Amino acid sequence: xxxxxxxxSHVSVSEGALVLLRCNYSSSVPPYLFWYVQYPNQGLQLLLxxxxxxxxxxxxxxxEAEFKKSETSFHLTKPSAHMSDAAEYFCAVxxxxxxxxxxxxxxxxHILP
Amino acid sequence: DARVxxxxxxxxxxMGQEVTMRCQPILGHNTVFWYRQTMMQGLELLAYFxxxxxxxxxGMPKDRFSAEMPDATLATLKIxxxxxxxxxxxxCASGSEGRPGxxxxxxxxxxxx
Numbered sequence: 001x002x003x004x005x006x007x008x009s010h011v012s013v014s015e016g017a018l019v020l021l022r023c024n025y026s027s028s029v030p031p032y033l034f035w036y037v038q039y040p041n042q043g044l045q046l047l048l049x050x051x052x053x054x055x056x057x058x059x060x061x062x063x064e065a066e067f068k069k070s071e072t073s074f075h076l077t078k079p080s081a082h083m084s085d086a087a088e089y090f091c092a093v094x095x096x097x098x099x100x101x102x103x104x105x106x107x108x109x110h111i112l113p
Numbered sequence: 114d115a116r117v118x119x120x121x122x123x124x125x126x127x128m129g130q131e132v133t134m135r136c137q138p139i140l141g142h143n144t145v146f147w148y149r150q151t152m153m154q155g156l157e158l159l160a161y162f163x164x165x166x167x168x169x170x171x172g173m174p175k176d177r178f179s180a181e182m183p184d185a186t187l188a189t190l191k192i193x194x195x196x197x198x199x200x201x202x203x204x205c206a207s208g209s210e211g212r213p214g215x216x217x218x219x220x221x222x223x224x225x226x
């Protein structure tokens with residue numbers, strides 16, 4: 001069965017600092033991995049996805065994530081945090097292109113002025 | 114601008130009443146997911162459909178919940194009878210076969226009193 005674990009339910013970074021949100025996955029087959037963002041009272045928006053084409057994936061809003069099979073990780077990063085990045089971020093996994101998507105518990109990102 | 118449309122956005126109902134939530138997937142998408150989001154459990158997959166056929170509804174309480182796709186443009190989630198513990202935000206998402214990732218609606222916030 002597929003699952004993801006997000007380390008840290010809350011992360012605080014200063015504006016302009018590096019953002020690092022951690023995600024580790026468990027999968028019996030090569031996974032498809034996703035990062036979604038949720039702003040208050042909104043649905044989830046796809047930030048980026050890993051589909052085995054490249055290990056470093058670039059997404060919207062300056063975010064990127066690197067797939068590391070040896071570490072079973074798919075951490076999300078952004079070089080410089082902006083106040084508008086404050087939101088909840090979800091890592092997710094699927095075992096195929098169109099199979100069910102299983103979400104982690106989420107990490108709430110706080111940006112300090 | 115293609116989007117998943119959910120109605121109603123908010124619903125307050127009394128315990129024991131029937132609740133119906135509706136979802137219009139993005140035109141051309143043939144995969145539909147229903148998720149429930151709560152503070153305690155996070156995002157739980159209730160059911161998902163492909164080409165209107167249910168593929169997995171193992172996350173759904175069978176005694177009171179039912180999900181259907183009467184046609185390709187409408188998915189419904191019903192709760193009968195509703196209970197206070199059903200209070201949550203229910204999200205519908207749609208995807209396209211062979212393309213990883215799903216697009217989420219704005220959600221239906223259900224409160225059962």
